[in-house]
Amino acid sequence: MHARAETLLLLVAISLLSVLPWHTLASGGGGGKPLVAAVTKDGSTSLYTVAVKDGRPLALDLSGLLVWSTCDASHSTVMPYERECIEANRYTPPSCWMQHGAGAGAGSDYRYGNKCTARPYNSLTGKCAPGDLTRTSLAADATNGSNPLYQVSFPAVAACAPESLLASLPAGAVGVAGLGRSELALHAQIAATQNVAKKFALCLPSVAVFGGGPFVLIFPYWRPDITARLSYTALRRSPELGAGGYYITAKGITVNHQVHQQLALPNHGPLVVQLSSTIPYTELRPDVYGPFIKAWDSITEWPKKVTPPVAPFELCYDSRTLSSNRLGYAVPEIDINLEDGATWHIFGGNSLVQVDDSTACFAFVEMKPEKVGYGNDAPAVVIGGYQMEHNLVVFDEEKQQLGFSGLLFGLQTTCNNFNFTVAA
Ligand SMILES: *[C@@H]1O[C@H](CO)[C@@H](O)[C@H](O)[C@H]1NC(C)=O
Ligand SMILES: *[C@@H]1O[C@H](CO)[C@@H](O)[C@H](O)[C@H]1NC(C)=O
Numbered sequence: 001m002h003a004r005a006e007t008l009l010l011l012v013a014i015s016l017l018s019v020l021p022w023h024t025l026a027s028g029g030g031g032g033k034p035l036v037a038a039v040t041k042d043g044s045t046s047l048y049t050v051a052v053k054d055g056r057p058l059a060l061d062l063s064g065l066l067v068w069s070t071c072d073a074s075h076s077t078v079m080p081y082e083r084e085c086i087e088a089n090r091y092t093p094p095s096c097w098m099q100h101g102a103g104a105g106a107g108s109d110y111r112y113g114n115k116c117t118a119r120p121y122n123s124l125t126g127k128c129a130p131g132d133l134t135r136t137s138l139a140a141d142a143t144n145g146s147n148p149l150y151q152v153s154f155p156a157v158a159a160c161a162p163e164s165l166l167a168s169l170p171a172g173a174v175g176v177a178g179l180g181r182s183e184l185a186l187h188a189q190i191a192a193t194q195n196v197a198k199k200f201a202l203c204l205p206s207v208a209v210f211g212g213g214p215f216v217l218i219f220p221y222w223r224p225d226i227t228a229r230l231s232y233t234a235l236r237r238s239p240e241l242g243a244g245g246y247y248i249t250a251k252g253i254t255v256n257h258q259v260h261q262q263l264a265l266p267n268h269g270p271l272v273v274q275l276s277s278t279i280p281y282t283e284l285r286p287d288v289y290g291p292f293i294k295a296w297d298s299i300t301e302w303p304k305k306v307t308p309p310v311a312p313f314e315l316c317y318d319s320r321t322l323s324s325n326r327l328g329y330a331v332p333e334i335d336i337n338l339e340d341g342a343t344w345h346i347f348g349g350n351s352l353v354q355v356d357d358s359t360a361c362f363a364f365v366e367m368k369p370e371k372v373g374y375g376n377d378a379p380a381v382v383i384g385g386y387q388m389e390h391n392l393v394v395f396d397e398e399k400q401q402l403g404f405s406g407l408l409f410g411l412q413t414t415c416n417n418f419n420f421t422v423a424a
Pocket of ligand 2 (some may be wrong): 421
């Protein structure tokens with residue numbers, strides 16, 4: 001072919017590419033690049049979603065074991081003997097058996113019959129429902145760590161769920177993207193299909209990156225790779241507390257760096273700390289919450305209190321009597337001193353939440369008795385969404401460690417500064 005014609009063809013091809021919808025550009029293939037998804041925080045439920053299912057949102061659940069959603073009537077099914085079916089049924093929340101029984105109905109034993117039944121679980125309502133395991137496709141954008149590059153659609157195994165299981169999810173959400181410790185969790189399926197690391201990073205309330213790689217925001221202007229600045233602690237498992245969740249352990253909690261404020265905590269073992277994307281604010285077990293809020297209150301005596309406080313909080317302040325620094329309101333620092341030496345710092349930007357124009361509340365709540373259960377065996381602390389916001393938190397299942405940046409305001413940036421413009 002004539003060289004000029006070739007060039008022309010190439011140009012035509014390039015301009016065609018740029019007008020075609022992205023999904024025609026790449027599919028599956030395991031490009032070896034991490035994927036990025038924009039996270040949206042729902043105002044009324046405070047839940048976080050990613051629109052990876054035909055552009056429709058799935059709620060992120062750090063203890064969810066499956067990806068599940070409502071399905072079309074014509075969905076495909078997985079056979080009961082397939083690996084994915086066995087994995088999907090490896091762990092079933094006990095409440096599912098209570099709700100649906102071991103012997104009731106078709107598919108109650110997933111190994112028999114001609115299709116696989118899974119039990120998608122809604123951790124907000126504690127409800128589950130039997131549903132077919134199906135093969136579907138999800139989509140997100142390949143990323144080099146600072147921009148999306150092109151859209152990738154990839155095959156995934158998901159459970160079908162009835163509409164009724166969507167209760168308590170954000171309006172418009174069609175299911176849940178489990179990010180827990182299962183081969184069928186979203187990040188594990190991305191790792192398997194994209195040939196990337198089995199790890200993911202959350203920069204709530206705005207970004208999720210699956211598969212590792214650098215993480216670079218528009219600011220600060222020297223654009224450091226934020227993953228190079230993380231502290232690490234070991235990730236633990238806790239079959240007793242919930243097979244799917246992420247746990248770390250702490251020696252204690254200090255308020256305002258003061259050793260004498262190291263909380264006198266009742267039991268002497270390490271404090272188990274869980275991370276949850278489905279509770280809006282950090283919850284503390286009552287035996288930990290009591291001394292914690294007392295220590296905070298005794299140190300934070302200068303701002304004017306607002307009474308009665310705004311539910312669900314117990315301490316609220318007239319925010320005009322608080323001053324600010326680059327880490328948010330200038331209030332005492334809370335440190336979760338982790339067992340292996342690192343510290344999870346909580347500054348004003350994560351410890352106080354603005355509830356109206358002139359009121360800011362201490363954004364921690366006491367764990368409800370039904371979550372504590374008998375025997376006080378719930379985690380001492382469950383870090384909720386608000387306390388993770390504007391921190392980069394990396395869940396690395398390959399190294400079994402949790403990486404965390406601390407509040408990004410310290411670097412003069414926020415999680416809203418990811419550049420979602422597709423790089424040319
Ligand atoms: C990602 O690609 C864009 C566009 O080519 C480039 O400007 C940016 O520096 C790249 N980022 C990284 C971290 O390599
Ligand atoms: C965001 O990325 C695009 C594509 O690489 C680039 O043209 C643009 O300048 C970036 N925006 C900022 C604010 O850096």
